[in-house]
Amino acid sequence: MPVAKRFQPFGVTIFTEITNLAQQHDAINLGQGFPNWDGPDFIKQAAARSLEGGRDQYPASPGIRELREAIARRYGPLLGRDLDPDTEITVTTGCTEALAATFLGLIDPGDEVVLIEPFYDAYPVDAALAGAVTRAVTLRPPDFRLDPEMLAAAVTDQTKAILVNTPHNPTGRVFDADELATIARLCRQHDVIAICDEVYEWMTYDTELPRLARLPGMGERTITLSSLGKTYSLTGWKVGWAIAPPGLTGGIRAAHQFLTFTTPTPVQYGAVAALEAPAHYYTELRSSYQERRDLLVDGLERVGLRPFRPDGTYFVMADHTAFGFEDDRSFCRHLIEKCGVAAIPPSVFYSDPVDGASLVRFSFSRDAATLQEAVERLSRL
Ligand SMILES: Cc1ncc(COP(=O)(O)O)c(C=O)c1O
Numbered sequence: 001m002p003v004a005k006r007f008q009p010f011g012v013t014i015f016t017e018i019t020n021l022a023q024q025h026d027a028i029n030l031g032q033g034f035p036n037w038d039g040p041d042f043i044k045q046a047a048a049r050s051l052e053g054g055r056d057q058y059p060a061s062p063g064i065r066e067l068r069e070a071i072a073r074r075y076g077p078l079l080g081r082d083l084d085p086d087t088e089i090t091v092t093t094g095c096t097e098a099l100a101a102t103f104l105g106l107i108d109p110g111d112e113v114v115l116i117e118p119f120y121d122a123y124p125v126d127a128a129l130a131g132a133v134t135r136a137v138t139l140r141p142p143d144f145r146l147d148p149e150m151l152a153a154a155v156t157d158q159t160k161a162i163l164v165n166t167p168h169n170p171t172g173r174v175f176d177a178d179e180l181a182t183i184a185r186l187c188r189q190h191d192v193i194a195i196c197d198e199v200y201e202w203m204t205y206d207t208e209l210p211r212l213a214r215l216p217g218m219g220e221r222t223i224t225l226s227s228l229g230k231t232y233s234l235t236g237w238k239v240g241w242a243i244a245p246p247g248l249t250g251g252i253r254a255a256h257q258f259l260t261f262t263t264p265t266p267v268q269y270g271a272v273a274a275l276e277a278p279a280h281y282y283t284e285l286r287s288s289y290q291e292r293r294d295l296l297v298d299g300l301e302r303v304g305l306r307p308f309r310p311d312g313t314y315f316v317m318a319d320h321t322a323f324g325f326e327d328d329r330s331f332c333r334h335l336i337e338k339c340g341v342a343a344i345p346p347s348v349f350y351s352d353p354v355d356g357a358s359l360v361r362f363s364f365s366r367d368a369a370t371l372q373e374a375v376e377r378l379s380r381l
Pocket residue numbers: 033093094095096097120165169197199226227228229235238239240
């Protein structure tokens with residue numbers, strides 16, 4: 001049976017492709033972003049208590065009340081308004097499902113959606129599933145700043161939404177107050193909704209994350225998405241959430257009830273404990289990632305790559321052109337086969353692959369010893 005036409009253009013994700021190649025060559029995998037250590041015990045214990053406590057049946061479709069309340073308590077101050085757990089918060093199966101539910105529940109066929117590229121690979125797929133037309137605005141090295149004129153040119157009367165991922169995968173940019181003000185102005189002018197994917201919200205280095213939802217007129221038109229995976233080193237748990245005013249939440253829930261209906265109960269109870277983590281949890285998370293960032297970025301510089309030091313996420317983009325390879329794919333193949341290190345060729349994150357051909361993306365979501373060993377291996381370059 002052939003794959004349905006709607007998925008044929010997208011093939012197998014680059015993460016699967018690189019992970020398979022990495023395994024074949026016993027390479028250190030700095031490709032896909034997930035930590036090589038376990039999540040915190042206090043969260044796992046909360047989930048385990050739920051497993052032992054006879055909570056085996058379907059929870060409410062938008063998520064267990066305890067978790068929606070915990071999300072409201074945590075995000076109310078961050079987003080600058082009181083949040084109603086009944087009408088403004090939906091628990092989803094990872095941010096991946098929150099994104100799909102947002103597109104399918106709120107975007108009509110023919111609507112335009114502005115994507116900032118390089119983009120996370122699920123965005124164009126979700127847009128295609130919803131029948132949306134995408135318009136891309138490209139971030140370019142060395143600073144990967146959002147060009148206000150390009151963004152203004154991409155927003156038309158058909159635009160329904162702008163997708164803003166900050167901190168941004170794969171560039172590590174944290175969009176600053178000026179860039180967010182430009183986005184907000186265009187959203188207000190053209191009556192556009194903002195879909196904010198903030199899964200790396202607690203991985204910012206020497207800077208705080210400015211939130212689009214806080215800007216004037218934006219609370220009523222912003223959907224803030226996040227999840228447990230990155231912040232709590234629990235990428236396998238797949239618990240996410242969508243925070244949006246009641247009108248937008250209605251659309252998200254309309255899709256969510258038929259995509260997954262709900263998310264497994266034990267991990268939702270674990271998520272309640274996660275959201276109640278003390279402030280020092282976040283300080284330590286940041287400082288440990290900042291150390292890893294510096295270890296990898298300094299190492300990449302030493303071996304002759306040109307990394308762009310990120311302000312956020314656990315990714316770093318680097319320019320590989322000093323080594324004379326034809327493009328990012330041939331460079332990454334060489335890295336895996338000859339150096340034993342896997343990284344992601346970022347051309348797959350652009351609508352025109354040429355825009356990413358000079359770049360390579362590494363993840364520093366690995367312990368220091370693994371990063372050191374990877375840098376050692378890269379010196380074979
Ligand atoms: C920007 C971005 N959004 C969403 C996701 C998916 O999040 P989750 O694992 O919670 O579905 C990822 C995972 O890598 C990501 O990088």
